Amino acid sequence: MVESHIEISDEEVLARIADGEQEALRILYQRWSSSLLGIALKFMKSRPEAEDITHDVLLEIWKTAKSYDPDRGAARTWIVMKMRSRVIDRLRKGKRRATLLLESQDTLAPTHISEDPALTLERRQLRETIKTLSEHQQEVIELTYFEHMTAVEVGEELGIPTGTVKSRLAAARRALKERLTRDEGGTPQ
Numbered sequence: 001m002v003e004s005h006i007e008i009s010d011e012e013v014l015a016r017i018a019d020g021e022q023e024a025l026r027i028l029y030q031r032w033s034s035s036l037l038g039i040a041l042k043f044m045k046s047r048p049e050a051e052d053i054t055h056d057v058l059l060e061i062w063k064t065a066k067s068y069d070p071d072r073g074a075a076r077t078w079i080v081m082k083m084r085s086r087v088i089d090r091l092r093k094g095k096r097r098a099t100l101l102l103e104s105q106d107t108l109a110p111t112h113i114s115e116d117p118a119l120t121l122e123r124r125q126l127r128e129t130i131k132t133l134s135e136h137q138q139e140v141i142e143l144t145y146f147e148h149m150t151a152v153e154v155g156e157e158l159g160i161p162t163g164t165v166k167s168r169l170a171a172a173r174r175a176l177k178e179r180l181t182r183d184e185g186g187t188p189q
Contacts, residue, residue, distance in 0.1 A: 010075035017065040025062055033058065036083050043087045048152040052162065053090055057083050129179050137172035140165055 008016075008027065016024030036057055040050035060082055068078050130141055143154045151169065155162040 010079070011068075011070050014061070014065045014068045014075050014078070017062060018068070025058075028061065029058060032079060036079075039080070039083050040087060043091065046150060049090070049150045052150055052152050053083070053086050055162070057086050060086070126176075126180070129176055132179060133172050133175055136168050137175065140168045141172050141176075144169060 008024075010028075010031070013024050013028050013031070017028060033054060037050055037054045040053045041047065044050040044053065057079075061079065068075065072078075130138060133141065139158060140154055143149045143157060144151070149157065151162050151165045154165045158165070
């Protein structure tokens with residue numbers, strides 16, 4: 001039975017996605033991608049970053065549609081909340097990224113301000129720890145944090161899919177956190 005996708009509710013689309021129906025994902029994309037992109041564009045600095053978040057949310061919906069409970073609210077609310085949460089996460093990461101960039105500036109650069117020796121040591125340790133990552137992980141860390149590139153831009157630069165960039169970046173972050181925490185004698189949070 002061929003149905004017009006206009007006649008299918010968002011709740012039904014999510015139920016079909018939960019059952020693994022790719023056509024339902026296509027319907028969701030056609031119905032929601034522009035609206036989700038519009039939400040992301042209101043908060044993000046660049047269109048590629050907004051597109052990246054929109055892609056992430058649609059992928060998350062594909063993976064987590066089974067968790068949608070129509071008794072707890074409308075599908076529309078659930079979808080928009082996914083985008084809202086992802087945007088907030090990205091903005092928070094941006095603040096952490098800015099902090100990391102400030103802390104990791106090359107300490108060999110000439111400066112007229114005397115630096116805190118502890119901060120200089122931390123920067124040096126961070127640089128040394130980054131060097132222990134795989135070549136692929138070093139590339140994405142350096143391009144993302146030191147060249148201020150989005151995952152989409154890094155993918156274009158390296159000629160690899162955005163998803164691969166994100167996977168390498170996530171693995172690099174985990175490895176850095178583990179190594180830095182271990183070196184400090186603490187446990188990862």
